[in-house]
Amino acid sequence: DQQVKQNSPSLSVQEGRISILNCDYTNSMFDYFLWYKKYPAEGPTFLISISSIKDKNEDGRFTVFLNKSAKHLSLHIVPSQPGDSAVYFCAASAYNFNKFYFGSGTKLNVKP
């Protein structure tokens, strides 16, 4: 039973444009959400997080939006750069458990 879903396995975007990666979850107990970026032959690298008390968190070119009623979060990358090409995973956990459920990932390709 997949509690976190990323329905787009891949996304291709032109350099300088916006990349929008989406993630849906089913467990209403989740209250902490993260995005990780993964390059080949490396472990996932933490990118940005958001707790359920917020609906937006911004860090430079990266913004995460949370829609609790829709159980949906998204990651916006503006402007996209070729170095952003990687697999992006969203993850979620319920309070105080620090046990993360991951989506299956979206492979982002930013074309020069």
Place this chain on the structure above:
Amino acid sequence: DAGVTQSPTHLIKTRGQQVTLRCSPKSGHDTVSWYQQALGQGPQFIFQYYEEEERQRGNFPDRFSGHQFPNYSSELNVNALLLGDSALYLCASSSLGRSSNQPQHFGDGTRLSIL
């Protein structure tokens, strides 16, 4: 400041054998979690160790066991290996003593292949 380190990077075993994977957490972290990532999927939680005890466990059989040492490093043991155990095994560390809601930091993983 050393991040999460895992060894070995690659391992080849045959069905029925046993394997031990090792992880050293990021400096200042006291909690280690292990994940299995099959090809084309996201990481799946195996279990988590804190204060040398297993705190939480995912949906994995008893063939998967672990240990945490006083220096916070950890081992993942898998017995009676099956072909389906072929995957990337990721270790992640965090510091539960500071905050419950914080990101986990991952190592580069051990690629385990079962022949």
